[in-house]
Amino acid sequence: MELLDNLALGFSTATSLANLGFCLIGVLLGTLIGVLPGIGATATIAMLLPITFQIGDPVSSLIMLAGIYYGAQYGGSTTAILINMPGESSSAVTAIDGYQMAKNGRAGAALAIAAIGSFFAGTVSTFLVAIFAPPLTAIALQFGAAEYFSLMIVGLVSSVALAHGSIVKALAMVVLGLLLGIVGTDIYTGTPRFTLGIREYADGLNFVAVAVGVFGVAEILRNLENEHERAVMIRRVSGLMPTREDFRRMAAPIVRGTIIGSALGILPGGGAILAAFASYTVEKRISKNPGEFGKGAVEGVAGPESANNAGAQTSFIPMLTLGIPANPVMALMIGAMIIQGIVPGPNVATEQPALFWGIIASMWIGNLMLIILNLPLIGLWVKLLTIPYYVLFPIIMAFCSIGVYSVNTNIYDLYAVAFFGLLGYLLTKLRCEPAPLLLGFVLGPLLEENLRRAMILARGDPTTFVTRPISAGLLFIALAVLVIVFLPAVKKKREEVFVEEN
Amino acid sequence: MKPFTIDTTNGICAALFIFLGGFFALQSLGLEIGTAFRMGPGYFPLVLAIVLILLGAIILVEAVRFESEPIGHVAWRGMLFILPAPIFFGLTVRGLGFLPSIFLTALIASFASGRMRPLTALVLSAGLTLFAFLVFSYALGLPFRRFGPWLPSWPAL
Numbered sequence: 001m002e003l004l005d006n007l008a009l010g011f012s013t014a015t016s017l018a019n020l021g022f023c024l025i026g027v028l029l030g031t032l033i034g035v036l037p038g039i040g041a042t043a044t045i046a047m048l049l050p051i052t053f054q055i056g057d058p059v060s061s062l063i064m065l066a067g068i069y070y071g072a073q074y075g076g077s078t079t080a081i082l083i084n085m086p087g088e089s090s091s092a093v094t095a096i097d098g099y100q101m102a103k104n105g106r107a108g109a110a111l112a113i114a115a116i117g118s119f120f121a122g123t124v125s126t127f128l129v130a131i132f133a134p135p136l137t138a139i140a141l142q143f144g145a146a147e148y149f150s151l152m153i154v155g156l157v158s159s160v161a162l163a164h165g166s167i168v169k170a171l172a173m174v175v176l177g178l179l180l181g182i183v184g185t186d187i188y189t190g191t192p193r194f195t196l197g198i199r200e201y202a203d204g205l206n207f208v209a210v211a212v213g214v215f216g217v218a219e220i221l222r223n224l225e226n227e228h229e230r231a232v233m234i235r236r237v238s239g240l241m242p243t244r245e246d247f248r249r250m251a252a253p254i255v256r257g258t259i260i261g262s263a264l265g266i267l268p269g270g271g272a273i274l275a276a277f278a279s280y281t282v283e284k285r286i287s288k289n290p291g292e293f294g295k296g297a298v299e300g301v302a303g304p305e306s307a308n309n310a311g312a313q314t315s316f317i318p319m320l321t322l323g324i325p326a327n328p329v330m331a332l333m334i335g336a337m338i339i340q341g342i343v344p345g346p347n348v349a350t351e352q353p354a355l356f357w358g359i360i361a362s363m364w365i366g367n368l369m370l371i372i373l374n375l376p377l378i379g380l381w382v383k384l385l386t387i388p389y390y391v392l393f394p395i396i397m398a399f400c401s402i403g404v405y406s407v408n409t410n411i412y413d414l415y416a417v418a419f420f421g422l423l424g425y426l427l428t429k430l431r432c433e434p435a436p437l438l439l440g441f442v443l444g445p446l447l448e449e450n451l452r453r454a455m456i457l458a459r460g461d462p463t464t465f466v467t468r469p470i471s472a473g474l475l476f477i478a479l480a481v482l483v484i485v486f487l488p489a490v491k492k493k494r495e496e497v498f499v500e501e502n
Numbered sequence: 503m504k505p506f507t508i509d510t511t512n513g514i515c516a517a518l519f520i521f522l523g524g525f526f527a528l529q530s531l532g533l534e535i536g537t538a539f540r541m542g543p544g545y546f547p548l549v550l551a552i553v554l555i556l557l558g559a560i561i562l563v564e565a566v567r568f569e570s571e572p573i574g575h576v577a578w579r580g581m582l583f584i585l586p587a588p589i590f591f592g593l594t595v596r597g598l599g600f601l602p603s604i605f606l607t608a609l610i611a612s613f614a615s616g617r618m619r620p621l622t623a624l625v626l627s628a629g630l631t632l633f634a635f636l637v638f639s640y641a642l643g644l645p646f647r648r649f650g651p652w653l654p655s656w657p658a659l
Contacts (some may be wrong), residue, residue: 001652054642085649168564172519172557179550186533186543190633193543194529217584224580224614254628391614391626397584398630399610406644418585425581429573430515448546460539 010357014365015149019063022055022193026064027369030071035078035381036392038089041436042328043219044072046211049332049395058340059355063362065336069329071368073312074118077305078381081110091308093276097293097300102125103297109242111378112307113250113298115371116242121258121306122367125313128322129360133349136321140346143322143452146464150448150474155324156439157478158267161485162230162274163433170436173427177437180205181444188452200412209413210399210441213420214434220393221425227446234292246298253283253303261310266317267326280309292409313363319358321346328435333440339407379502510571512565519558528549534609599650600639607629 013019033044050070055061073091080091081098082213092412094114101110125490144327156174163170184204195201242250260282261275283303284293284453293300315326316333323344334344342355349356375380404413424434456462466472509605511576528548536542591607598606612623 022628035557052645152541166561166564168557168560169515172554174552174559175557176519176522177553179522179547182547185543189534189543191533192542193547218586220584220614221577221580222579224584225575359552370514388617390612390617392610393584393614394608394623394626395630397587398634399606400606402604402634402638404646405595406638407645409645411592411595414588417588421588422581423583423636425577426518427515428512429576430518430556431571432515452541455538460537462538478504 002134003130006134006357007354007361009353009360010359012360013059014063014361016439016464019060019362020365022060022064022306023067023366024369024373025096025345026052026067027071027373029372030068030073031075031078031377031381031382032071033183033298034072034075035384036240038061039073039219042332043068043215044075045069045329045332046208046402047261047400049208049211049336050407052336053339054408058342059302059358060338061340062333062336062355065333066359067366067369069312070122070309070363070370073309074115074370075254075381077118078111078113078305078378079307081114081301082107082382083317084383091276093280094301094308096280097295101298101301102294106296108378109246109298110301111135112242112375112384113246113302115375117250117254117257117302117306118309119367119371120254121261121308122313123364124258125262125265125310126364128314130314131319131359131365132266133321133356133360134143137346137349140322143470144468145450145457146471149447149450149454150471150478151322151324152443152450152467153387154474154478154481155318156443156447157481158438159223159327162198162480163436165202165431165433166498167485173432173434173436175235177440178444178447179436180210181441182448184485185446187445187449192402195326195498200410204445205416205441206408207339207442208403208407209404209416210420211332211335211438212404213417214424215420216396216400216422217417217421218428218434220396221421223389224393229394242298250297253279253299254306255259256282257303257308257309258308261307261312262269262314264307265311265314265326265464275307275311276304278466279303283497287427307348309367316359316363319344320359323348325439325442328438331438384429415471446465506566506570509569511570512561512568514560514573516562516565519561520555523551523554523558525551527555528557532564563565569626579616580614583612587611594652595646595650599648599653600630600644600646601635602650602653603649604634 003260014023029048030044033039033047034041045068046063049065052061052065055064061287077094077098080095081102082207084095084099097108102106160167160170160174163173181195181204183201185192185202192202257279257339260279264275280300281299281302283299284290287293287297287299303308304353312329313332315318318324320325323333323346337344342352400417401414404417405411407413427434427437454464455462464471465475530544530548530551533544533547534542535544535548538545561563587607590610592602594603594606605627608627609623612618612626635648639646639648
């Protein structure tokens with residue numbers, strides 16, 4: 001069995017003592033920052049990203065990053081359940097019933113249900129990644145420049161469709177991201193572009209600086225708008241073990257959530273966010289007592305949390321096989337790979353099997369560590385919630401500064417952090433989602449390169465994108481998605497979904 | 503006829519996108535454009551910049567026709583102290599050295615919140631500097647000079 005051989009290789013890579021250690025540190029750090037209220041998984045990863053570059057080995061570094069991701073997600077749900085302050089829209093759904101459970105004195109059970117659901121979903125979807133990644137890689141290897149271009153268009157268009165608020169604004173954010181992404185030296189002619197004559201920007205804007213600015217700093221500024229006391233009413237969490245009744249009620253929602261999440265997570269453009277919401281809607285619809293939802297229904301925690309985690313996992317599939325990020329977190333992963341000297345895409349699986357399968361295996365190990373470690377440590381995370389915010393800002397800013405500077409020891413990267421912090425905050429205030437911008441930023445150079453290469457190969461004939469069948473199919477999908485989101489009925493429904501989510 | 507009004511949020515948003523699009527368009531015109539067959543360095547960015555200006559124009563039209571959510575409270579104090587922190591670190595990390603620079607960076611960022619008291623800020627920054635020394639400088643061994651040439655020569659640390 002090739003699958004088993006591959007998984008064995010993966011597990012032997014991921015279970016080396018050093019890699020287990022890095023996975024553990026990643027999970028702990030991710031939870032530590034992710035638990036801080038108002039700071040979502042993306043911001044957490046952006047802030048911790050530079051630390052992973054201190055590890056010389058790309059495999060360990062990416063394993064740690066994946067650990068940070070799971071930790072951050074778990075930390076986010078903890079905050080959502082305990083103080084009803086979700087850092088990200090995906091845990092916003094958990095907050096609805098999780099917080100009500102906590103208010104009824106069942107915080108421990110809610111946290112345990114979230115952890116068990118996440119672990120089950122994580123286990124299933126790790127296998128899904130292992131099963132589906134290789135055949136997709138084989139298809140992707142046949143892709144030429146035109147197909148890549150069209151595929152990236154699909155990814156960008158879907159990220160627009162799944163962004164909050166105005167579609168036009170999301171499109172503008174993608175385009176702005178693409179433009180920012182191609183700042184730096186032109187690869188064909190060596191001409192510096194948009195660097196304002198600053199030599200330090202010749203290699204392009206530092207990806208970490210942009211991510212930390214747009215997600216980290218902007219998020220801190222948003223939190224500084226209204227400083228009010230956080231009411232941490234749950235000082236002690238007891239009764240972690242769910243009752244027999246809880247187990248009976250959570251089993252089916254967890255399975256359904258896993259299926260929904262796995263399917264939506266593969267979609268380029270951030271399906272994991274929708275997955276939690278879709279699962280909640282499904283559970284509410286098929287429940288015998290829909291009135292319980294919103295008042296502490298076990299199903300309302302178990303389903304969305306599993307969907308969320310399954311989606312987070314399967315969103316690795318397009319990233320690992322095609323080099324196309326499905327959401328901002330995957331964009332961060334791709335950025336990290338590029339900095340480590342790995343070209344993301346179908347070649348990763350064949351050229352670096354240990355890296356490829358090591359990451360897949362570490363997903364499962366990361367999930368296992370979360371459930372073993374975090375439930376006993378819950379008291380510590382609750383204490384963290386009581387740290388006042390004004391103490392956290394200076395710490396985060398200092399670490400972000402050190403982290404960004406340590407990537408290239410380029411002081412201009414620090415100026416970029418301030419600039420993109422301002423730009424990111426301004427755009428958030430103007431109701432523009434930052435996620436499409438980051439996707440555009442990562443894909444900008446790739447999109448341009450493949451466009452130019454495709455046009456040279458086709459001798460300047462733009463019909464190459466529609467005469468090649470795969471490319472034409474992908475462009476058709478992109479067009480269909482755009483048409484659908486602009487349809488009045490869908491547009492209205494889409495707005496409702498996001499309003500309800502907030 | 504109803505008086506001419508423009509929505510603030512979308513109006514500023516449109517202006518920002520049009521301005522940024524204009525910046526990239528102007529800069530692209532200074533580069534070699536090339537042909538669709540062999541695109542020069544300016545071709546793709548010019549197309550994108552024009553699209554960005556057009557999208558900005560659509561938002562502008564929406565701003566005139568519809569009202570949207572207000573901008574809301576702006577964190578002026580936060581911006582005043584948070585944004586200069588990384589800039590200050592960049593300006594001084596080589597001259598003052600890593601440790602004094604990170605101490606002052608944390609101190610600046612501390613005042614972003616109205617609730618921070620000066621003594622707490624000092625203690626917090628000092629603790630952070632110690633932590634940064636132990637973790638980043640000592641344990642991880644980042645190659646930053648601990649004290650820079652702007653300071654009188656100190657005993658070797």
